[in-house]
Amino acid sequence: MxxxxxxxxxxxxxxxxxxxxxxxxxxxxxxxxxxxxxxxxxxxxxxxxxxxxxxxxxxxxxxxxxxxxxEDRMTINKANSELDAVADAAGKKPVKVSDDTFFVVEKGIDYAKQSGGIFDITVGPLVKLWGIGTDHARLPLPQEINEKKALINYKDIEMNDKNKTIMLKKPGMIIDLGGIAKGYSADEAVKILKENGVKHAIxxxxxxxxxxxxxxxxxxxxxxxxxxxxxxxxxxxxxxxxxxxxxxxxxxxxxxxxxxxxxxxxxxxxxxxxxxxxxxxxxxxxxxxxxxxxxxxxxxxxxxxxxxxxxxxxxxxxxxxxxxxxxxxxxxxxxxxxxxxxxxxxxxx
Missing domain, CATH: 3.10.520.10 (ApbE-like domains)
Incomplete structure (x- = not known):
């Protein structure tokens, strides 16, 4: 390969x-x-x-x-992130997260609904399986792909707005915000620049x-x-x-x-x-x-x-x-x- x-x-x-x-x-x-x-x-x-x-x-x-x-809160590529904790507790219990993570997951669910589930932030199991962009990228077997596909369904994310908790209904589910977190980060960077008087920036x-x-x-x-x-x-x-x-x-x-x-x-x-x-x-x-x-x-x-x-x-x-x-x-x-x-x-x- x-x-x-x-x-x-x-x-x-x-x-x-x-x-x-x-x-x-x-x-x-x-x-x-x-x-x-x-x-x-x-x-x-x-x-x-x-x-x-x-x-x-x-x-x-x-x-x-x-x-x-x-990054520390939303990555699935480092241990001890909030999404890592949510994945570890999948099928077991809800996990309290920061306002950042809660907001971005909510936005991800909104876009999943708008796309009819084609864009789905629970794609994490497939992302991990393929490993594209890492040093262990590989072509999975059809059986492996089918097993991971069964775990992908944004409707299986339970959000509790009052307690700011997230729970995944099935063990093995993983939320991957790679398709949306950089956008949120850019917005937050611009927000900080504006708060500090910056008007012209890239x-x-x-x-x-x-x-x-x-x-x-x-x-x-x-x-x-x-x-x-x-x-x-x-x-x-x-x-x-x-x-x-x-x-x-x-x-x-x-x-x-x-x-x-x-x-x-x-x-x-x-x-x-x-x-x-x-x-x-x-x-x-x-x-x-x-x-x-x-x-x-x-x-x-x-x-x-x-x-x-x-x-x-x-x-x-x-x-x-x-x-x-x-x-x-x-x-x-x-x-x-x-x-x-x-x-x-x-x-x-």
Whole structure:
């Protein structure tokens, strides 16, 4: 089995979305302070926060302390997290959790309902089984997959709002918030920046990008959308945004190869295998990152036609769909706000 080098993966994830207007925003002739920036490995990826206003390292300390706190509470890859405790008590008893974890699990259940269970945060047993993105990724046996599929059902999560407890009805169930926690973390990072007087900043949590307001010059930020077939960060197009989050999910982010076939990390909870449709990536643009994060996965399962239809029914939400044959589909609101920069890709609408 051929596994992807973890260092290459880290480089790839941090390049999922490129910020292309930094040079302009940093120009001393337009602003008398230099941006302060920090990059750390948190939430399973490289996270970068860049502030363009007058600020201090203490503000970045607060942001990264918060990101680490969220990770410690919600990860399923470290012992003693809150979700680890919930999984250990599955089928036995409820577990009290923080407001953070309770809120994100509730949001996960909401999106599971909206997607008819296709997006399901109880996918944890399958995620553990496949191990994609770890050093023990493997192709499971059909019997193993069927056994884990039987444990996936968001309706088997019992929430007690008064006591802030969570219980999983069946032993062996695992909640995995990997499809939504980074979005929540981005929102919390922005919240801290605002509380500390920051007005112009970029938060990039491994592909979950939030640009605060406009850049220093009062212009929209230009965000490059990652080329699904270029691991070093080459973009296929540019979108201009102000005070928005831009979140991308794709089949190229984490995968392993066996017998010449690639198996990516976006798992179909109904089949137990990685999603197999025409899509290479989905980008969602909206006001709240946790909603955009979950939505990229939910619409990914619907493919292009149904995905576009579902996004177009929502206010102030836009999306970009890139197919495996290098076609690009956008929602109507992006018609005059998205430009293809790679001629190998063709804009279809």
């Amino acid at each position: 051929k596994k992807r080098n973890i260092k290459s993966y880290i480089v790839l994830v941090t390049a999922v979305i490129l910020i292309l207007s930094i040079a302009t925003a940093c120009s001393p002739k337009n602003h008398d302070t230099q941006p302060i920036t920090r990059t750390e490995f948190v939430l399973g990826t490289m996270c970068t926060v860049k502030i363009y206003d007058r600020s201090t390292e203490k503000v970045l300390d607060k942001v990264f302390d918060r990101l680490k706190q969220i 938060v990039n949590l491994g592909g979950n990008v939030f640009v605060m307001n406009s850049n220093i010059n009062g212009q929209a930020w230009k965000v490059g959308i990652q080329n699904p077939y270029e691991p070093r960060g080459k973009s296929i197009g540019i979108v201009s945004v102000v005070n928005k989050t831009v979140v991308t999910s794709g089949i190229y982010e984490r995968y392993f190869e066996k017998d010449g076939k690639k198996y990516h990390h976006i798992l179909n909870t109904q089949t137990g295998y990685p999603m197999d449709n025409s899509l290479a990536s989905v980008t969602v643009i909206r006001d709240v990152s946790i909603d955009a994060d979950a939505m990229t996965k939910a619409v990914f399962y619907k493919d292009v036609k149904e995905g576009l239809k579902s996004v177009e029914t929502l206010k102030d939400v836009e999306a970009i769909f890139i197919t495996k044959d290098k076609k690009v589909y956008i929602t109507p609101g992006l018609k005059n706000n998205f430009k293809i920069t790679d001629n190998e890709y063709k804009l279809m609408n």
